[in-house]
Amino acid sequence: MLHIDRLQDLAESYGTLQRGKGMVTGVIALSLGILCFLGVLAFHFPQYLTTPELRKSYNVDAIRYVMLAAMVIAGGLALVNILFNRTRWLSSFAFLLVVLSAVLGGHKVPVHPDFPSGTPYIGLDWFILDLLGSALLFIFIEKLFAHRKDQPVFRAEWQTDLHHFIVNHMIVGFVLLATNLLVHRFFGWAANDGLRGWVQGLPFWAGLLLIVLVADLVQYWTHRAYHEVPLLWRLHAVHHSVKSMDWLAGSRQHILELLITRTLVLAPIYVLGFSKEVIDAYIVIVGFQAVFNHCNVSVRLGPLRYLVVTPNFHHWHHSQDEEALDKNYAAHYAFLDHLFGTAVKSSRMWPERYGVLGDYVPNGFLRQLKFPFVWKG
Incomplete structure (x- = not known):
């Protein structure tokens, strides 16, 4: 219960993450763990959680490799933090999500395309791909060419904008x-x-x-x-x-x-x-x-x-x-x-x-x- 409270406090906070204490790697591991878990759900229920326009152009094998890499990175970062006693409470959640994703089939979940067309859906796949791609690309660009160099990645009110991002992509x-x-x-x-x-x-x-x-x-x-x-x-x-x-x-x-x-x-x-x-x-x-x-x-x-x-x-x-x-x-x-x-x-x-x-x-x-x-x- 205490760990859940600390995780909630982290989600409600903002500012520069402390370096050298496992916070940066812990947040990366948790973020990848969440995306992996959502990806496994999309593999299990593609008719309800994936976008028809994207299904036609997917390279499923490539997506499986990306998911496997994300699970390895998230699990590895989380495990290192746990072993070296760095933000164990945060890394434990990340590792648990990776394990849960693996138990549910991970990157090997079979995808059955034979479902009726016109099924109501939410764009979970578009949300995952866009969030992962946008974060990797644009955070990197912002770090290289920052206008306001003192502005952290998790700046004030980032939670509100993430909620907008999630809802607008899901629907x-x-x-x-x-x-x-x-x-x-x-x-x-x-x-x-x-x-x-x-x-x-x-x-x-x-x-x-x-x-x-x-x-x-x-x-x-x-x-x-x-x-x-x-x-x-x-x-x-x-x-x-x-x-x-x-x-x-x-x-x-x-x-x-x-x-x-x-x-x-x-x-x-x-x-x-x-x-x-x-x-x-x-x-x-x-x-x-x-x-x-x-x-x-x-x-x-x-x-x-x-x-x-x-x-x-x-x-x-x-x-x-x-x-x-x-x-x-x-x-x-x-x-x-x-x-x-x-x-x-x-x-x-x-x-x-x-x-x-x-x-x-x-x-x-x-x-x-x-x-x-x-x-x-």
Whole structure:
């Protein structure tokens, strides 16, 4: 019971982890242990816990090797800490999860693909892959090119953003289904075979530049509406309430905003009929930029910053500083803000403070979920 209390205290805390006492390796082991256990569950119940779009492209053997490596690393780190009496309470939980994952079959769980299509599901596999990949890549980048060098990985309010990350990824199936239905219901009439044929006939590079431009034009005006229409700002204020910028900050987004924005951005992509290869490449770009532009990294790209959105550009959008309010709306092409007169003009290279001016959005996932409906501002 005491160990559970200590684990709960750790989950509720923030700040730099103590080095040399097994805290860093213990947290790594526990995180990998949790992901391994969830991965085993996804292997056992793929019809309910995996995303249909991802199932088609999986290399199951490669995933098994990744899971085996994660179990070995997590178990090894935990065992070393236990043997050397370093954070035994933390490492014991990690080792227990690895053992439980192994007892349940580990990386050898047989996967039976013969289940009915259309089964309701939650995207546990997408959550695992995205969290593992994003954490490994972007934390590494943040350590190499940190803007605020004293900001720890577990900064204040990281728990809230992780909860947003989990929920928004777990219900990816619902979001995709709802978005698809809304796009076809309200925008299907606009599809034109001639226009679609022209778009699909474009070279790959031209189609990719065009799809990013089309998506960003829609995103720009949608984003601007979130700031200028009070009813929409109630939703968007949740995203702006983050006070520390890093790879996890972009996950703080109200589910209704996520649904509205994805529907509006995907509508012209559907209407114009871009090829699957172009859409897949766009998904990679938007996925990378959505995380990277919130990262705690000092990247400006010289003159290219007037063309492409960088972390520096987007950090200004999240600032409370007077010259940054309601500016820098673009997600991909920075020149759109310069074109429409909404680019930040400042003599300073970086903003000072992040968050909503007045700091009236509460912390905590559930409080933020209901905030748009209870705020009396």
